Amino acid sequence: MTSPWVASFLAIFAWWFSTGLILMVVRRADRLGSHGMTVFVALPMLVLGAWAVQGSLHELSAVGAYLGFAGALAIWGWVELAFLAGVITGPSRDECPPQARGRDRFFRAFQTVAYHELALTLGLWALVIASDGAENRIALATYLILFLARILAKLNLFLGVPRINMEFVPARLVHLKSYFRNGPVSLMFPFAITVLTALLAVCAERLWGAQSDVALVGFALLTALAALALLEHWLMVVPLPDAKLWRWMLPAPKTMTKEER
Structure with a gap:
């Protein structure tokens, strides 16, 4: 478990599996109308994430790196x-009026998403x-990598990119x-690519110079995560069928009326 290749694979698998699992649970909630109950039942994920983070803080081993990574993912996953x-x-919950421009459209x-941004910021602060x-x-x-990547992604979706997966x-x-x-x-797109590329380079450099198991495994996990964040941004412009990664595991969506929303 101290191999950086194993750690990188596990980070990629965790990203893929957790994304698919959350999408599957949300789509099921859409079909059953059980959104509030679904989030409430998932609260143990938040608690376990906090426990894992707490247990990782002074654990200078590969186990500590995995605990910290998994805990942060669990906290992030519950908020998502x-x-x-x-x-x-x-x-x-209103749609954007066609005439909205500039500052009005931004606000x-x-x-x-204001409450969501607040929840993510509170998680970071904690x-x-x-x-x-x-x-x-x-x-x-x-958590910082996820937080930065999400903000940059939201700004790019708002300001404009050629490919947006609405599915x-x-x-x-x-x-x-x-x-x-x-x-x-x-x-914003070249700015985001530059920032995420620099982040990936820093993580990779720290991985190359790692002198302990916690640093080796930890920076392998972070390097893989930073690479995935960069890839997600490139997929906003590169025409690749990334939706196929999760489509096969999801039930058909249910169309909701405005009253149900």
Whole structure:
């Protein structure tokens, strides 16, 4: 388990499997109308994530690296589940008016995800406090990569990219499609690519110079995660059928009325 190749494979598998599992659970909630109950039943995932993070902070071994990584993913995954289920989103569920432009469009878009952004920020704040003085900060680093990648992705979807996968947008979040802009990239895209490439380079450099098991495994996990974040952004412009990675495991979506949302 101290092999960087094994750690990288496990990070990629965790990304693929957790994404598919969350999409599957949300689609099931869409069909049954059990969004609130689904998020409530998933609360143990949040608790287990916090427990894993706490257990990793002073564990300077490969186990500590895996615990921190898995804990941060569990915390992040619960918040994402709550968002995709339409439970933690924002004060507005309105579609973007066709005439909205500039600052008005931005603030309308932010109101659709404000509570979600707050929840993600609170999670980051909690990890920063918990990791203060800790010897193992893999959990915080994992969450930071996810946090940065998500913000950059949202801004690019808002400002414009050629490829937007609408297939997996949950029934309770269909109004968000009106805030996506399908078209040429903005300056935000090269900025995001530059930032994520630099992040990947830093993680890879730390992996190359790792002198302990926790650093070797931890930076292998982080390097794989940073590479996936960069890949997800390139898939906004490169025409590859990435949806096939999860489509086979999902039930058919249910179309909801505006009243049901």
